[in-house]
Amino acid sequence: MADLRIDIHDLQLKNPVMLASGTCGYAEEINEFFDVSELGGIFLKGLTLHNRDGNLYPRMAETPSGMLNAVGLQNKGIDYFINNIYPRIKHYNTPLIINVNGSTVEDYIELTEKVNELDKIPAIELNISCPNVKEGGMAFGITCPGAEAVTREVRRVYDKTLIVKLSPNVTDVSEIAKAVEGQGADSVSLVNTFVGMAIDAEKRKPLLSTITGGLSGPAIKPIALRMVWQVAKAVKIPVVAMGGIMNATDAVEFILAGATAVQVGTALFKNPLIPLQIIEGLNGYLDRHRMDSVKELVGSLQV
């Protein structure tokens, strides 16, 4: 029984297995299956300042070993969250992290200020990498100046752990990582989805209402793993990894590549119990490799 505890800046995790934003609702939906307190942490569905209806149906297309989504950040806005959802979930005994989204820097700031007041939210994940919204979103995450600007301004108003979520749709993700580190990010998380597309050949039409969407799942794992490896070498702050993690072996690979913790996303759709299987499998792996703590595993790839 190895020690699975690990920290991301001020955030103390009982284990490094967390749920990815947009794939686990507001935690309650997963709590229907098991006690979410067993998890290392939960990144809640992306929130914006105001209600968003999201994109039109259809929003989803299956792809080889993956899927495209074009949800477009459907959510009821931060105030609704604070008044209606937060009271119901704040007692969960695991860090709940809010995924913060905006169209402008001002949006991000205003939203963050509100989140800063929430006692039971110990961290935010600044989403500058959502490919499914027309304004803001990924636009901030694909240039260094854009990423720096949002991070800097949000850092000014936010006291707790600030994780910046990076887009993989860039030439050099480690540059962006270094840029946000330079502006005071406590951690970076990656990868968000890859911009992809699917077509119905018979109907000669795109399968998504938005034409393009975000690719996730095992298909992207090799690219995500490479990016995590590059970023972990480039920055000193902890890296939270995601992208196609389906089992404990996948999680171990990302941790070996330098991740301090991992997020499970699309895998939940296949089987919401996968995070528990990963925690167990990680434990078994550490025992088998005679490691006392998961900390020994972080970045221990032999190259």
Add this chain to the structure above:
Amino acid sequence: MADLRIDIHDLQLKNPVMLASGTCGYAEEINEFFDVSELGGIFLKGLTLHNRDGNLYPRMAETPSGMLNAVGLQNKGIDYFINNIYPRIKHYNTPLIINVNGSTVEDYIELTEKVNELDKIPAIELNISCPNVKEGGMAFGITCPGAEAVTREVRRVYDKTLIVKLSPNVTDVSEIAKAVEGQGADSVSLVNTFVGMAIDAEKRKPLLSTITGGLSGPAIKPIALRMVWQVAKAVKIPVVAMGGIMNATDAVEFILAGATAVQVGTALFKNPLIPLQIIEGLNGYLDRHRMDSVKELVGSLQV
């Protein structure tokens, strides 16, 4: 029986189904299975000015719906090709296209000058996107100035059809496409492989000798399709598409998205007969949709 003929600049193809460089050797290996004259064209294994041993073994790792390779452009150099291989294959009744690789602009020029002399090579594919070599390769393909420089210089010395092969490992592939179009490229082909990585969790080591490699196969298809769609909208020159094409439906999707022709790559490893199946399937598709020529299909996605 629809008309499958289509042109890429001066290159007249009997059908739009070609083989991707590095996945079909020098055509002879595929000719062991069927008469390669049935194909639209063949992009030969990447050539360099001098012999290259390529990277160390292991060079390959299987991934979900795809594979990573780290071949590193192993080839015997252009002179060996001209003297030993070219004479054996030049009678094939299908366009043979040489995939041109260099570490410096001078390399590209020298190589292209030699290729320009080969009667039976009607086109080159300028590979500025190989992720598996230390110098040159992808470095030229991920910035506009780099891509422009090689294209401009090669264009000066090359008279026939010049296709530039783009890297998907960039923030905005359509910018690079426009840049090479501006320097006289007759066509762009995309995508080359995505930089990815695979780890042996038990051994705690990378699976590839080079740590990272190039991801190909169906896993990348949604991203490749999106990029082809973006590029086809951005440039006026014909687009040659590849990335995970496994069957006629996949090929149709790329053509709908704007590709004039497609290349079949990794699919050959699963089944070298797939290109023939695609030609047949494409024919059936056009008949079913009452189109007389594949030209009607190009870019006809309804959005």
Add this chain to the structure above:
Amino acid sequence: MGNKTVSDFIVTENIKLNDTNYLLRLKAPDPLPIIRPGQFVNIEVKNTSEIFLRRPFSVFEMDYDKNILSVIIKILGRGSKKLTEVIAGDTISLIYPLGRHFTYPGKGERILAVGGGSGLAPMLFLAKESGLPAENVDLLIGARSASDHIDVNAYSQYGSLNFTSEDGTLGTKGFVTHHPLFTDNLKNYDKVYACGPEGMMKAVAREARKAGVNCEVSLENLMACGFGVCLCCIEPTVKGNLCVCTEGPVFNINELKWQI
């Protein structure tokens, strides 16, 4: 915590109903919860490289004594095809119970349950569970041709059986809404229920609205998760975009923004 489960069921029977429909009986490892007509399960498709996500199917029958849950699978594409190839003894993973059931009819009410295509299962289940005497229940089943119909004679004990076929080879020729039950006396019903292809459900909804009859439909939107986290299955409603998997699949037509 939790009233949803992911479990491996054992296939006890796979019965071919006709060329494209199969009945799967699946034995649960643990006592099954109450599951009502309209609710569904999300089934994993194993042993294929083409399918990544689960596929949702309405529950057709519950046998709490034997701990068996049944579904009817109509072959539509690759996933449904693969699922019809399972054999007794195979294990198959289900997420359950999912979604909301139809509103049960009140005592003494008269109902019409209209099913077509892959939407048959919940209608048969509803007829059986309605709690009404058979004479209060009309089942109307539409298909393209007689050969697309499956044998539902056993259901005559729960309601009267009526059929339409597009080619006239069984029952009334035409679509379900061409049947006399629609054209003559729709107003006589207290509730109309429908499940099937979108076009059919919209036609039913149109008639029901015209006749002023309460109508519920079960939608079959594309789903990634099935339990409310991905927000892919949404349907525009008067309350905004709602998840079909958690707020549906059963909706009253007055909640929907259908242009009918």
Add this chain to the structure above:
Amino acid sequence: MGNKTVSDFIVTENIKLNDTNYLLRLKAPDPLPIIRPGQFVNIEVKNTSEIFLRRPFSVFEMDYDKNILSVIIKILGRGSKKLTEVIAGDTISLIYPLGRHFTYPGKGERILAVGGGSGLAPMLFLAKESGLPAENVDLLIGARSASDHIDVNAYSQYGSLNFTSEDGTLGTKGFVTHHPLFTDNLKNYDKVYACGPEGMMKAVAREARKAGVNCEVSLENLMACGFGVCLCCIEPTVKGNLCVCTEGPVFNINELKWQI
């Protein structure tokens, strides 16, 4: 054009040889070409989402009358496991014939064929095809334990059978190179052939080189295509990096750059 083929074979038999080894007999749709010991086929692994590429297996037996090709599959990982689950009647796609065969021994020569693990099949095939009287052929088969050995008694008609096991439960205790055939009289052979785990082949090669005996080994490098186009399977040789799938899998040890 063409002496390589991709075809769907029909599984006629799947025989479990021991806990991890299975013998598959596969019937070809068309007359089989001549295939010799050391040559291999590349087999598609269907009905699984985990496997993308084919898996290479040496040919074990050719029955030209019945048009049947056989392979022995040792379960190593997910692909080989899946292949051992096929049943008679299944179709299975093969690319063939691939690679180069062992150099046949000259008339009257004495040979030693050493097989271990997944490398047994081509050694048995070679013993059978060598064209030599049984007394000129020594077969040496190594495994971890008696239970890992498979029954090869039928091969006593082609050569004398010798065994090693790491735990001493069958034949000489230790590795193949600990067997008296190696320690006592290796020089007596004209040719030594080996196929098996890399460590075993290197040990055999070392002894053969020491004894000055001609030695060929069959390598099992990772392959993507199997027919010479991907350049993934390379082995450093005195002629540079060569593809194991086309220039091998059989190599004379003097061609290889092994540090032995």
